[in-house]
Every structure is written in structure tokens, then in C-alpha cells.
Amino acid sequence: MLPESAFVASEGVGADDTIWVLKNMPLEVGKDGLQSALLQSGWDAVPIRAQGPNRWLVAAKQEPESKHFCINGSYVLVEPIKRQRENHAVTIKAKQVKVDTTITATPGAMQVATSTRIQEVKAEISDHMEMKMQAANQRIEQLSCALERLQAEPCRQETEVKGEFTAIKNEQAFARQKIGEVEASVVQSGQTVIQTMQQMMTNLEANMKQWMVKNDSCDAKRQRAEETPRNDSFSIKS
Amino acid sequence: MKSIRKDNRRKPPSRDNKRSQHGPKRDEFVANASNIVIDMKHFKADDEDVERLDASRFGPDQTGVAIMELTEADRHVVGHSISVAPLAILIVGKRFGPNDEPFTMLARTVSGLPIIIHAALRQFGDRNIDFKAAVPVSQVDTAASTVIELHILRKEVGAWKECNVPLHYLGVHISAVRGSSLIATWSMKTWSEDRKPVPFMEAAYWHGFIRVPDEILDQVLVRSGHAGIYVSPKDGSKRHDERFAAIAMPDLNLMEIQKKAAMRGINLPSDAVGSIRPASVPVCYLNLHL
Numbered sequence: 001m002l003p004e005s006a007f008v009a010s011e012g013v014g015a016d017d018t019i020w021v022l023k024n025m026p027l028e029v030g031k032d033g034l035q036s037a038l039l040q041s042g043w044d045a046v047p048i049r050a051q052g053p054n055r056w057l058v059a060a061k062q063e064p065e066s067k068h069f070c071i072n073g074s075y076v077l078v079e080p081i082k083r084q085r086e087n088h089a090v091t092i093k094a095k096q097v098k099v100d101t102t103i104t105a106t107p108g109a110m111q112v113a114t115s116t117r118i119q120e121v122k123a124e125i126s127d128h129m130e131m132k133m134q135a136a137n138q139r140i141e142q143l144s145c146a147l148e149r150l151q152a153e154p155c156r157q158e159t160e161v162k163g164e165f166t167a168i169k170n171e172q173a174f175a176r177q178k179i180g181e182v183e184a185s186v187v188q189s190g191q192t193v194i195q196t197m198q199q200m201m202t203n204l205e206a207n208m209k210q211w212m213v214k215n216d217s218c219d220a221k222r223q224r225a226e227e228t229p230r231n232d233s234f235s236i237k238s
Numbered sequence: 239m240k241s242i243r244k245d246n247r248r249k250p251p252s253r254d255n256k257r258s259q260h261g262p263k264r265d266e267f268v269a270n271a272s273n274i275v276i277d278m279k280h281f282k283a284d285d286e287d288v289e290r291l292d293a294s295r296f297g298p299d300q301t302g303v304a305i306m307e308l309t310e311a312d313r314h315v316v317g318h319s320i321s322v323a324p325l326a327i328l329i330v331g332k333r334f335g336p337n338d339e340p341f342t343m344l345a346r347t348v349s350g351l352p353i354i355i356h357a358a359l360r361q362f363g364d365r366n367i368d369f370k371a372a373v374p375v376s377q378v379d380t381a382a383s384t385v386i387e388l389h390i391l392r393k394e395v396g397a398w399k400e401c402n403v404p405l406h407y408l409g410v411h412i413s414a415v416r417g418s419s420l421i422a423t424w425s426m427k428t429w430s431e432d433r434k435p436v437p438f439m440e441a442a443y444w445h446g447f448i449r450v451p452d453e454i455l456d457q458v459l460v461r462s463g464h465a466g467i468y469v470s471p472k473d474g475s476k477r478h479d480e481r482f483a484a485i486a487m488p489d490l491n492l493m494e495i496q497k498k499a500a501m502r503g504i505n506l507p508s509d510a511v512g513s514i515r516p517a518s519v520p521v522c523y524l525n526l527h528l
Binding site for chain 2: 026028040049052053055067071072077
């Protein structure tokens with residue numbers, strides 16, 4: 001800060017401090033007045049800076065007992081400020097830098113580690129290379145996994161196809177066997193029917209012959225009877 | 239020149255103006271019986287605590303404070319007591335009756351944010367209920383101070399880089415504000431000619447506000463117009479501070495104004511001359527309270 005600079009003295013904010021905004025502050029109350037008012041109110045808070053004509057930022061470790069204050073007859077509102085840091089967690093990764101060191105034993109039985117800039121650069125490069133190698137190894141591992149998957153996939157598919165083919169074959173054989181059985185049974189049934197029919201025809205023919213023979217003898221008797229007229233008193237004589 | 243003056247006359251960006259152009263204020267909160275939480279410890283009847291009374295139970299021989307809006311409160315006839323116990327209606331909202339005496343009181347939104355609302359009490363009991371804010375009260379010494387609107391115009395600054403830290407530039411050219419004389423500063427930002435916030439190196443001017451104690455106010459005002467720094471005193475309503483009259487003298491420079499005043503026998507204080515933006519013409523800041 002140069003001697004001719006103007007500035008508004010502001011207190012530092014602790015890491016565990018919460019920032020609060022005081023709204024509706026009386027216009028005539030400055031920083032010292034606000035500090036005094038906060039003390040009187042029993043809140044251990046420190047004014048940081050003004051945010052407007054009637055707004056002040058304060059930092060405090062604890063919450064105020066009341067979210068309202070009355071300073072010089074004006075009601076002041078106390079609201080916490082939502083820090084963006086709280087909303088978005090930041091992950092910081094520590095980076096380990098390897099430095100090649102040469103351990104040399106000194107005459108006083110002390111070991112001193114020495115390193116030159118070149119060694120540091122080498123170490124940085126090797127670190128960089130190691131990172132690259134790690135990345136490459138990871139990539140290779142990923143690719144080999146993918147390749148294994150690719151190789152395994154056709155085998156699995158082939159096995160599946162073989163299995164399905166065998167099942168189809170079995171089903172086909174079973175169906176063929178069934179069809180043979182059905183054919184045999186149909187043929188047998190047909191033969192049985194034919195035999196039965198033939199037997200029936202034979203029987204029928206024999207019966208017919210027998211019946212016709214009987215009929216012929218009856219006809220002969222009837223003709224003989226017709227040839228000799230009967231003495232019928234009621235018949236009309238011509 | 240005319241166009242430049244016209245541009246210069248424009249006010250700096252104001253959120254309130256934008257809001258008024260595009261509808262109601264975003265943070266405008268209208269209290270009603272359901273969207274606020276009122277701590278009943280603020281209400282006393284002869285130093286006795288008072289309970290909240292549900293508005294639907296308000297009636298004869300009841301006790302407590304019922305919170306209602308004007309329309310609902312007007313259904314109950316005022317003028318005579320209906321309970322020997324303390325009984326009152328607290329009217330909240332934007333409208334009050336002609337005989338109501340609104341006061342500001344403390345409340346919270348349902349989300350827990352503290353707010354200040356306007357309310358009025360209508361008494362219906364033999365004993366009155368009063369509002370006494372039960373909050374930490376403090377009384378502190380105050381120093382008279384004034385808010386000053388500040389412009390630093392790039393085209394009138396020799397080396398813009400010197401303005402990188404505006405308070406430093408201010409201290410260099412206004413000795414009265416050096417050190418920790420300033421009470422507060424806020425909204426110090428760099429703007430382009432077309433009134434957009436831009437990075438410092440592309441900016442046309444700095445704009446912001448400083449609060450200075452009244453002891454050095456005249457010393458600050460008199461430096462207005464020097465080295466591209468223009469200041470304008472404001473009151474609590476963000477308007478021009480009525481304690482000071484800004485008299486435009488467009489055809490004269492600062493020295494000429496003082497000479498002319500002396501020639502005419504006007505007892506012009508030597509520190510009562512400055513230059514004001516937006517007119518960018520010499521003005522005479524007359525402290526009307528001198």
C-alpha cells in the first residue's frame with residue numbers, strides 16, 4: 001500500500017468464519033460503529049466491508065442469537081451468505097514429483113542428499129514419461145480386454161450355434177421317427193381295413209350265392225304250381 | 239458534442255430501473271398470514287406474554303393475537319371490547335385501514351429468512367397488546383458521512399493503467415481521502431461507453447460509490463473534475479444531496495468561476511467549486527448549510 005493510496009481498512013476472514021450480510025443498516029453507522037453495535041448485541045462478529053449504502057458484510061464463527069438487530073433504532077436483518085465454494089466441492093489432487101537424489105556420505109558421517117536442476121528436470125521428465133506410460137499401459141490393457149472380448153464372442157456364438165444345430169438335428173430325428181411310426185401305423189390300419197373289407201365281401205358273396213340258390217329252387221316250385229289250376233269256386237272262368 | 243452530452247447525461251446502470259422496466263421487483267415480498275412466521279415474543283400485554291390465536295378462532299372471550307389481512311380483519315367490528323383478556327388482530331400486507339397505525343415489525347419467511355414487514359394492531363380486548371421488538375438493541379455513536387457517486391473517465395486520465403486501483407488513483411489526486419479516511423466503498427466497476435461491464439483495459443470509465451466523513455466532504459467535492467474524477471453527493475434516497483446545490487456554469491472553467499464570483503462580490507467559498515458529471519461542465523457546489 002503506497003502512502004498516497006486511499007483504502008478502507010478491512011479485517012481478514014478466517015477459514016472457518018461464516019460470512020453474513022447485514023441489511024437495512026442505518027446509513028450513519030460506519031465500520032467502527034457497527035463493530036461496537038455487534039459487541040453490544042453480544043455477537044462476536046467482525047465487519048469486513050460495505051456492500052452498499054446500507055449493507056455490510058461481517059464475518060463470524062458463530063451464528064447470531066437473533067437474525068434481527070436493532071441498531072440506533074433501525075431494524076437490521078442478518079442473513080448468511082451462501083458461499084459458492086460450499087456448493088461446489090473442489091477436489092485437489094496432490095502431485096508427487098520424483099527427484100533423483102544422490103546420497104553422498106560426508107566425512108562427518110552425515111548423509112546429504114544433493115540434486116541438480118538437470119536431475120530435477122530429468123525427474124520431472126521421467127515423471128511425465130511415467131504418467132504417459134501409465135496412460136499407455138491403461139490404454140493397452142483396455143485394448144487387450146476389448147480384443148479378448150472380441151475373440152471370445154465368436155467362440156461363444158459358435159458354441160451357441162452348434163448347440164442349436166444339434167438340438168435341431170435331434171428334433172428332426174425325433175420327428176422323422178415319429179413320422180415313420182405314423183406311416184407304419186397308417187399302413188397297418190389300411191391293411192386291416194382292406195382285409196376286413198375283403199372278408200366282408202367274401203362273406204357277402206357267399207351269402208348272396210346261397211340266397212340265389214335258395215331263390216332258384218323256390219321259383220321252380222312256384223312254376224309247377226301255376227301250371228296245375230286250382231279248383232277255386234270263386235274264380236272267374238272265361 | 240450534443241450527442242456526447244446526451245450520452246453522458248444517462249444515469250449509471252441501476253438494477254431498480256431495470257426491474258421497473260421489466261415488471262415488479264424480484265425481491266418484492268408481500269406478507270400475508272400464511273407466508274410469514276412471527277415470533278410472539280415481540281408481543282406483550284402489560285409485560286405478559288401473549289399467544290398467537292388462530293384466525294378462525296377469533297371472537298368473543300378469546301385471547302391472543304390473530305394474524306389477518308385487511309379484508310379478513312374488516313369483518314370484525316372495531317370499537318368495543320369483546321374480551322376481558324388481551325385480544326388483538328395483527329394486520330399484515332400492503333393495505334391498512336384509515337384508522338390503522340402501521341408500524342414496521344420483524345418476521346421471518348417460511349424459509350427462515352429475516353424480513354421487516356409493515357403491520358398494524360387492532361385491539362379487541364380490555365387489555366391492549368403492544369409490539370416490543372425482542373431483539374438485541376444497541377446504540378452507537380455515529381459520524382456524519384455522505385455517499386458520493388464516483389466516476390473516473392478514461393479519456394480524461396493521462397495513463398489509464400494508473401487507474402488500475404481506483405482508490406489509489408483517488409488518493410493520489412484527492413489528498414483528503416488518503417489513508418483510511420474513507421468509511422466504505424462499493425460497486426466499483428469498470429464500464430464501456432455503452433454502459434456494459436467490461437474488463438479494466440477495455441473500459442471507458444470507473445463507476446462506484448464511496449462514503450466519506452462529512453469533515454472531508456467539501457475537500458472531496460472541490461476536486462471533482464480534476465484528473466478525470468467526477469463526484470456527486472447523494473442522499474439516503476440515492477438522489478442528489480439537497481444540502482448541496484450544483485449550479486452549472488457551462489461557459490467557464492473552474493478558475494474563471496472563482497474570478498467571476500470575486501469580481502461580482504459574491505462571497506464564494508474557494509472550496510465550493512467543482513465539476514460534476516454527467517454534464518461535464520464546471521459547476522459550483524454550494525454548501526447550503528454553511
